Amino acid sequence: MSEFDCAGQVDQSIEFVRRHCSIQPRAAIVLGSGLGGLATEIEHSVSIPYADIPFFPTVSAVGHAGNLILGQLAGVNVVAMQGRVHRYEGYSNDQVAFPATCMLQLGARTLIVTNAAGGLNPRFRRCDVMAIDQHMHWLWNQQNQLRDVECNVGVRSSKSCVTSQPDVRVARSNSPYTENLIQAATESALRSGRILHRGTYLSTLGPTYETRAEYRMFRAMGADAVGMSTTPEVLAATRLRVSVLGLSVITNVASTDLPQSTTHEEVVDSSLQAEPLLKSIIGDVVRDLVQA
Amino acid sequence: MLELFNQIEEACQFIRGHWNQVPHAGIILGTGLGPLVEQIEAEATIDYEQIPHFPKSTAVSHRGRLVCGNLCGLPVMVMEGRFHMYEGYPLKKITLPVRVMRHLGAQLLIVSNAAGGMNPYFDCGDIVVIDDHINLMGDNPLIGINDDRLGPRFPDMCAPYDHVLINKAMEIARSNNIVAHKGVFVAVAGPNLETRAEYRFLRAIGADVVGMSTVPEVIVAVHCGLRTIGFSVVTDMCLPDALEPANVAKIIATANAAEPSLRSLVMGVLDFEFQRLNTDNK
Numbered sequence: 001m002s003e004f005d006c007a008g009q010v011d012q013s014i015e016f017v018r019r020h021c022s023i024q025p026r027a028a029i030v031l032g033s034g035l036g037g038l039a040t041e042i043e044h045s046v047s048i049p050y051a052d053i054p055f056f057p058t059v060s061a062v063g064h065a066g067n068l069i070l071g072q073l074a075g076v077n078v079v080a081m082q083g084r085v086h087r088y089e090g091y092s093n094d095q096v097a098f099p100a101t102c103m104l105q106l107g108a109r110t111l112i113v114t115n116a117a118g119g120l121n122p123r124f125r126r127c128d129v130m131a132i133d134q135h136m137h138w139l140w141n142q143q144n145q146l147r148d149v150e151c152n153v154g155v156r157s158s159k160s161c162v163t164s165q166p167d168v169r170v171a172r173s174n175s176p177y178t179e180n181l182i183q184a185a186t187e188s189a190l191r192s193g194r195i196l197h198r199g200t201y202l203s204t205l206g207p208t209y210e211t212r213a214e215y216r217m218f219r220a221m222g223a224d225a226v227g228m229s230t231t232p233e234v235l236a237a238t239r240l241r242v243s244v245l246g247l248s249v250i251t252n253v254a255s256t257d258l259p260q261s262t263t264h265e266e267v268v269d270s271s272l273q274a275e276p277l278l279k280s281i282i283g284d285v286v287r288d289l290v291q292a
Numbered sequence: 293m294l295e296l297f298n299q300i301e302e303a304c305q306f307i308r309g310h311w312n313q314v315p316h317a318g319i320i321l322g323t324g325l326g327p328l329v330e331q332i333e334a335e336a337t338i339d340y341e342q343i344p345h346f347p348k349s350t351a352v353s354h355r356g357r358l359v360c361g362n363l364c365g366l367p368v369m370v371m372e373g374r375f376h377m378y379e380g381y382p383l384k385k386i387t388l389p390v391r392v393m394r395h396l397g398a399q400l401l402i403v404s405n406a407a408g409g410m411n412p413y414f415d416c417g418d419i420v421v422i423d424d425h426i427n428l429m430g431d432n433p434l435i436g437i438n439d440d441r442l443g444p445r446f447p448d449m450c451a452p453y454d455h456v457l458i459n460k461a462m463e464i465a466r467s468n469n470i471v472a473h474k475g476v477f478v479a480v481a482g483p484n485l486e487t488r489a490e491y492r493f494l495r496a497i498g499a500d501v502v503g504m505s506t507v508p509e510v511i512v513a514v515h516c517g518l519r520t521i522g523f524s525v526v527t528d529m530c531l532p533d534a535l536e537p538a539n540v541a542k543i544i545a546t547a548n549a550a551e552p553s554l555r556s557l558v559m560g561v562l563d564f565e566f567q568r569l570n571t572d573n574k
Contacts, residue, residue: 060437090436140430207434208511211449213424213476217497261448 006094009055013102016054021046021070025079027286028108030100030233032084032115034271035249036065038279039082045071050083050099057085057095068099074287079103086228087139088207093232096139100233104240110181110289111237112245112282116271117227118210118262119250120219121199126253127273129189129281130197130225131182132246134175137231138204176238181245181285188284194277199224201248203231209262215254225250245285249274294439296384296391299345303392306344311336311360313367316565318393318518319558320371320509322405323547325525328555329372334361340373346392347375347385358389364562366569369393376505378483383433387512391442394516400454400565401513401520402558406547407501409526410491411475416529417550419472419557420501421461422453422522425510426478428494433508434515443515452514457521457561464560470553475500477524479507488532501526521561525550 031038039045050056050066059066067082081099085091104111117130124130182198189196202218204210206228210218218226225248237244251270252262313335321328338358340346348356356373363370375386390401409418438445458474465472478494480486482504486494494502501524513520527543527550528536 088432088435205430205432205435207438207445208427208432208447208449208514211424211426211452213426213478213498214449217426220497255450261450262446263448264444264446267446 010098010102010105012054013056014105017048017068017070017102017106020048023070023077025070025077025103025106025108026289027076027078027110027112028100028103029078029080029282030084030111030113031080031082032113032229032271034116034268035114035275035278036082037272037275038282039067039069039080041279041283042069042071042073042078042080045069056099057091059083059085060089074283076286076290078286079106079108084229087205088228093139093141096229097232097236101236104237104242108242110243110245111233112247112285113230113233114247114249114278115227115230116251116267117201117225117248119225119253120215121197121224122253124197124224124250124253126250127270128197128250129194129274129277130199130248130250131185132201132248133177133182133198134200135231135234135246136200136202136221136223137235138202139231140205176234176244177246178243181243184285184288185245185247185281188281189277191284192277192280196281197224201230201246202226204228210254212256215256219256226254247278247281249278294437296388297439297441299388300391300395302344303346303388304395306342307338307358307360307392307396310338313360314397315360315369315393316366316398316569317400317402317562318369318371318390318398319402320374320404322374322403322505322525323527323544325404325406325547325551325554326372327551328558329359329370331555331559332359332361332363332368332370334359336360345388347381347388364559365566366562368562369396369398374505377429377431377481377508378504383431383508384436387433387508390509390512390518391516394518399519401509401518402561403506403509403520403522404554404558405503405506405522405524406527406543407477407503407524408485408528408530409501410495410530411473411500412531414473414475414500414526414529415471416526416546418526419465419470419550419553420475420477420524420526421458421472422477422524423458423474424476425452425507426476426497426499427507427511429479429481429507433512443517447511447515449511449514452510452520454519454521457519457564460564461521461523461557461561464557468553468556468560470556472557473500475524477506477522478502480504485538486530488535491530491532491535502530523554523557525554
């Protein structure tokens with residue numbers, strides 16, 4: 001599929017969304033594993049299932065509802081993804097980033113991404129929140145051709161898309177993550193009596209959780225948290241020169257010396273516990289956007 | 293992706309038509325490690341070509357057949373010849389035989405491979421009992437829709453290799469005067485061997501040996517509930533400050549020379565399993 005077609009798909013998706021809701025969002029929010037409940041904060045909302053939107057991928061992961069929600073948060077127009085798709089479901093980076101790309105093309109100038117991540121930094125505790133200030137994008141796009149053929153009936157292929165070229169370089173002076181949004185989030189957390197960590201997020205293909213040797217490797221590389229998402233959306237936002245805030249809920253602290261198994265239930269549970277803090281941070285950050 | 297389940301069923305049905313025992317263990321033999329097969333009281337030998345949905349083998353020194361029979365008093369299925377990502381097979385194809393072994397009733401997977409030694413305390417011909425692994429293949433056989441009948445969406449990997457068997461293997465090595473080390477295996481896609489910079493990197497991230505296989509099979513074994521033990525034969529030393537060009541013939545010769553040691557370890561582990569089963573049944 002050519003670049004033109006991908007852009008065409010985005011246009012068609014947006015057109016469909018605009019027929020259901022004409023608000024111009026100021027901010028776009030991606031709600032990750034177990035964080036879908038944040039959507040209840042959005043007022044006067046219109047909820048559109050991904051299944052209805054042309055070219056949107058179908059969500060299969062547990063903890064991801066699969067709805068696009070438009071409305072107001074803290075008095076600001078927002079669009080939110082309640083649920084995302086992941087590379088481990090068989091999608092390419094372009095496909096994973098597609099819904100976020102659509103949200104941004106609706107006019108949002110700020111992207112807030114959330115995820116659940118395994119903690120690598122030994123200072124972190126379960127249910128802590130980390131602001132992402134750097135990332136390592138280990139979602140290699142290998143084997144995509146085979147994957148599109150092999151897996152997932154119904155996944156539309158967008159082999160080349162304006163959002164995702166493997167070696168686009170971000171200017172060295174700019175991290176994809178916006179410093180003043182991290183500041184705003186930090187201050188918001190303090191007001192709730194909590195300390196917001198900051199660190200490097202590393203994205204891997206999954207779906208297996210890491211071996212202890214892999215955790216040690218990631219730590220040695222300098223990653224503070226590891227997960228299976230987020231970087232494709234962030235890279236899409238970077239290309240569109242949109243401000244980004246990334247928040248990881250630390251769902252377990254990787255034990256490199258003691259074999260300690262992780263389960264998806266624990267991951268979702270940690271997310272639920274961190275939800276109140278995330279709600280208040282996101283609310284404050286969004287409110288600040290229009291006051292800036 | 294749900295058709296994978298049917299493919300497994302069809303392959304199993306075909307195999308059952310030739311052999312009706314329930315295997316205790318599946319064994320995957322790596323480069324140059326084929327002679328173990330001669331120890332088996334073979335009851336059925338089936339070329340991969342005949343088995344529905346099995347991939348077909350192409351690498352030099354890999355045979356391409358399934359040998360089913362008894363070894364150390366236990367029914368086993370041995371893959372003489374394995375598949376590699378560098379041959380262009382999708383990982384789901386490469387690992388289908390592991391799922392077939394499980395489906396037929398196997399409890400244990402024994403994998404072996406030939407690997408480059410990076411830990412400077414290792415030597416050519418040493419056996420490494422794999423204690424842990426790092427997946428640098430850039431792919432994962434579980435990507436796609438998860439069929440819950442086969443295993444969980446997010447398998448935990450804190451201990452993919454069975455620690456009881458690791459300790460047992462080390463003990464057997466000691467008793468048989470075999471040089472064996474516990475170590476971390478890193479899987480890369482290949483097919484090229486690594487540059488010096490790559491060896492330094494791999495060592496720095498904590499790996500002891502490097503190879504182009506095994507990890508996909510182990511991931512699937514964990515997914516479907518098979519206990520696993522893995523052995524690497526160090527067929528060449530990859531020390532970045534004294535790196536020699538690789539010699540495939542020499543690598544295969546080293547593997548062949550180490551094969552008797554590997555065979556002792558594998559059979560020792562199976563003896564242990566046999567005893568455990570019989571003690572449990574009393």
